[in-house]
Amino acid sequence: MKNKLKNNDYVKLGxxxxxxxxxxxxxxxxxxxxxxxxxxxxxxxxxxxPILLGILFAYLLNPLLKVFEKIISKKITPKxxxxxxxxxxxNRIVSLLITYLIVATIIFLFILFIVPNLLDSLQVMINNIxxxxxxxxxxxxxxxRNNPELSTSIEKIxxxxxxxxxxxxxxxxxxxxxxxxxxxxxxxxxVVNVAIGLVVSIYVLFDKENFIKGAKKTIAxxxxxxxxxxxxxxxxxxxxxFGGFMTAKIIDSFIIGLITFIxxxxxxxxxxxxxxxxxxxxxxxxxxxxIIGAAPCALLLLMIDPAKxxxxxxxxxxxxxxxxxxxxxxxxxxxxxxKSFWVLFSILxxxxxxxxxxxxxxxxxxxxxxxIIKNHIDKKLEQKKAQ
Numbered sequence: 001m002k003n004k005l006k007n008n009d010y011v012k013l014g015x016x017x018x019x020x021x022x023x024x025x026x027x028x029x030x031x032x033x034x035x036x037x038x039x040x041x042x043x044x045x046x047x048x049x050p051i052l053l054g055i056l057f058a059y060l061l062n063p064l065l066k067v068f069e070k071i072i073s074k075k076i077t078p079k080x081x082x083x084x085x086x087x088x089x090x091n092r093i094v095s096l097l098i099t100y101l102i103v104a105t106i107i108f109l110f111i112l113f114i115v116p117n118l119l120d121s122l123q124v125m126i127n128n129i130x131x132x133x134x135x136x137x138x139x140x141x142x143x144x145r146n147n148p149e150l151s152t153s154i155e156k157i158x159x160x161x162x163x164x165x166x167x168x169x170x171x172x173x174x175x176x177x178x179x180x181x182x183x184x185x186x187x188x189x190x191v192v193n194v195a196i197g198l199v200v201s202i203y204v205l206f207d208k209e210n211f212i213k214g215a216k217k218t219i220a221x222x223x224x225x226x227x228x229x230x231x232x233x234x235x236x237x238x239x240x241x242f243g244g245f246m247t248a249k250i251i252d253s254f255i256i257g258l259i260t261f262i263x264x265x266x267x268x269x270x271x272x273x274x275x276x277x278x279x280x281x282x283x284x285x286x287x288x289x290x291i292i293g294a295a296p297c298a299l300l301l302l303m304i305d306p307a308k309x310x311x312x313x314x315x316x317x318x319x320x321x322x323x324x325x326x327x328x329x330x331x332x333x334x335x336x337x338x339k340s341f342w343v344l345f346s347i348l349x350x351x352x353x354x355x356x357x358x359x360x361x362x363x364x365x366x367x368x369x370x371x372i373i374k375n376h377i378d379k380k381l382e383q384k385k386a387q
Contacts (some may be wrong), residue, residue, distance in 0.1 A: 050193045054200025058208070061099055063247060065205055068095035096205060103198070114273070121274050125300070132303035234372055241371070242364040248331045253283040256323050263315050270304050279316065283323070285359045286343055288351075290320045342370060 045052070073091050204211060220228050257280020264272035275297045282293030294316045301309035343363055350362025 050196035051200055053193055053197030054204060057197055057201035058204035059243065060247070061103070061201065062205065062208070063243070064102070065095050065099050068098050092206060096202060099205075100198075100202065114277075117273050118277070121271050125271060125274070128304075132300075135303060234368075237371060238368050241367050245364045245367070246361075249284055249286075252323065252328055252331045253280050255327065256280055256283045256319060259322075260316070260319055263319065264312070267311055267315060269308055269312050269315075270301065275312070279319075285356075286347060286363055288347060288359065290316065290323075342366065 069091050072094055073087070076094075216232075219231060223231060257276050260279045261272055261276035264275055269275065278297055279290070279293040282289045285292060294313070297316075298309050298313055301312050346362045346366030347359050350358035350365065352358070354362075
């Protein structure tokens with residue numbers, strides 16, 4: 001009997017060593033071919049990008065769809081249909097039509113009014129860059145007229161800039177054209193992906209209950225009951241944090257961008273449209289967003305008119321005070337549950353890893369990770385106290 005037990009122990013030990021060795025060999029070959037695997041994964045994500053965009057659009061538009069479904073189900077469909085199935089189908093179709101009609105209207109108005117003005121402003125700004133550089137040069141020259149040494153240094157810097165533009169930027173026009181062509185190709189590809197994504201999102205929203213049921217069944221077959229319940233609770237919490245925070249932050253940033261445009265137009269600040277778009281987009285990033293958006297705009301205005309740059313800085317400061325103390329707390333509150341230090345930490349970490357996109361999505365993602373870890377630690381401590 002003892003010999004049998006010993007033999008079983010040896011078999012288990014041998015099997016464990018074999019699995020460990022095989023795992024090490026597989027890991028070695030994965031690391032050896034890591035770039036190939038990475039390229040394959042990137043290619044798969046590129047191929048699936050329209051589908052992933054469609055799921056993202058469906059997720060973002062789902063709250064709006066729910067609002068219309070509630071309104072229509074209470075006020076319209078009960079008067080027309082008695083059958084619940086027909087009632088639900090009609091409700092979903094009409095709600096989808098209204099939702100995507102609003103999306104199409106926003107896109108149409110953006111293309112009709114915003115894009116042409118934006119392109120015109122960019123064209124004027126590019127054409128006036130030499131004038132702006134000369135303005136700075138003349139301004140510095142007047143300020144430093146009483147200091148000949150610094151004035152000579154500035155003249156040398158100006159000559160170097162002119163030489164760089166003449167000898168380096170102009171000869172490399174072919175590469176610039178190539179880069180522009182590549183950018184246009186990427187832009188067209190992006191537009192196509194967005195268009196396909198919008199179509200996919202319609203199918204996802206129309207049949208979302210079946211998609212959710214299918215996903216739940218698939219997860220239930222993979223995970224044990226306890227792990228499944230824990231995963232679904234985490235997923236519900238993720239939806240609450242991520243969806244709530246991002247939706248509120250996007251609306252908040254849109255309002256801030258609109259307020260910025262109106263205020264800049266009233267005070268006759270140049271390139272009000274470009275500035276308001278930059279401020280609105282970067283405002284999505286907590287803490288650093290206003291600085292990231294305001295710094296290049298202030299620099300641009302400084303080249304045009306230092307007085308306007310100062311006006312812009314004062315106005316943006318006041319707008320951000322309104323956002324930070326009144327609008328932001330009412331719309332966003334503390335949906336993430338993170339303290340200021342962890343918000344700062346998540347922005348820096350995800351910004352370093354994933355750039356601008358990481359800075360936008362870093363806070364809600366880190367809030368989810370932080371909450372899961374915190375709940376796990378709390379459960380472990382409770383179990384230790386109970387023992």
